[in-house]
Amino acid sequence: MAVIDGNVMAINPGEEAKMQMFIWNNIFFSLGFDVRDHYKELGGDAAAFIAPRNDLQGVRVYSAVDLQGLYTLGTVVIDYRGYRVTAQSIIPGILEREQEQSVVYGSIDFGKTVISHPxxxxxxxxxxxxxxxxxxxxxxxxxxxxxxxxxxxxKGIIGNDGRHYILDLLRTFPPDVNFLKLEGEELSIEVQAMGFPIEHKHKLCCLRQELIDSFVEARYMMFIKYAAFHLQQLGVKKQRE
Known part of the structure; x- marks a missing residue:
């Protein structure tokens, strides 16, 4: 691929190689490294390597919802010669302003500064x-x-085309606590007997959408059975009276 092979000029050529970003054919390319210690507390480069995959899953589910007025970026994650490259479409006008000026929803510093938008x-x-x-x-x-x-x-950014874009969807789904060691929190004895929590190099383990859907469906069924049982008991009680 031209980016990894060095055949595309970086938009920040003065930076270290792993920090460089590229634009080619109106597509933005970035590498899977923790370039500014954004993922330092989550596992550094190991977390930065996993983040694009999680982000891609977030893009997939929001695109599947297909909500009118809400837009995601065209996103592809490529593994090539040991590098993980994220290729994304570019929000119209994003290169003409600083990120701080562009973001109208969410946080650009992992929760320190948070803004919202109706x-x-x-x-x-x-x-x-x-x-x-x-x-x-x-x-x-x-x-x-x-x-x-x-x-x-x-993050939410309104492009020059007036569309509302969302990006950085790596934490769309809840974290899987079976792979996290949390202070003051202990898993059940049965779960611990199976070897959990299993600690990874990163802290971005997330539950899959299929599991969440199955859990919600199971809870719905449990509620329906519970409600039906009590209605039946109420009917029997009225008959006896």
Whole structure:
């Protein structure tokens, strides 16, 4: 591939090789490295290598929802010669301004500064009804309460074409605590007997959408059976009276 083979000029040629980014045929290319310590607490380069895959899963499910007015980036993740390359379409106008000026929803610094936007709340709330993502509130670094309908890493940018784009969807799904060692939290004895928690090099292990859908469906069935049982008991009680 031209980017890895060095046949495409980087847009930041003065940076270290693993920090370089590229644009070719109106497609943005980036490498799977922790270039600015964004993933330092999550596993460094190991987390940066996994993040594009998780992001791709997020893009896939939001694209499948196909909500009018909400747009994702065309995204491809490529493994080539030991490198993980993410290729994405470019939001119109994004290169004409700084990221801080572009983002109107979410956080660009992993939760320190968090902002929200009413239109994004409306769109993501509608999408969340299908993806089982509830609106929730978080605190920013100023202890202000901010309402979100996604993970805090999710960013919303309004392009020059007026469309509402979302990106950085790597935490669309909940983390799998069976692969995380959390202070003050212990798994059940049965789970520990199976060898969990299994600690990975990174902390970006997420549950799959199929598991979440199956869990919700099982809970619905449990509720229906529970309600039917009590209705039956109520009917028997009335007959006896």
């Amino acid at each position: 239109k994004y709340l409306e769109l993501l709330n509608k999408a969340g009804q299908q993806l089982k993502i509830l609106p929730h509130k978080v605190y920013n670094d100023k202890k202000e309460i901010i309402e979100l309908c996604s993970s805090v890493e999710c």
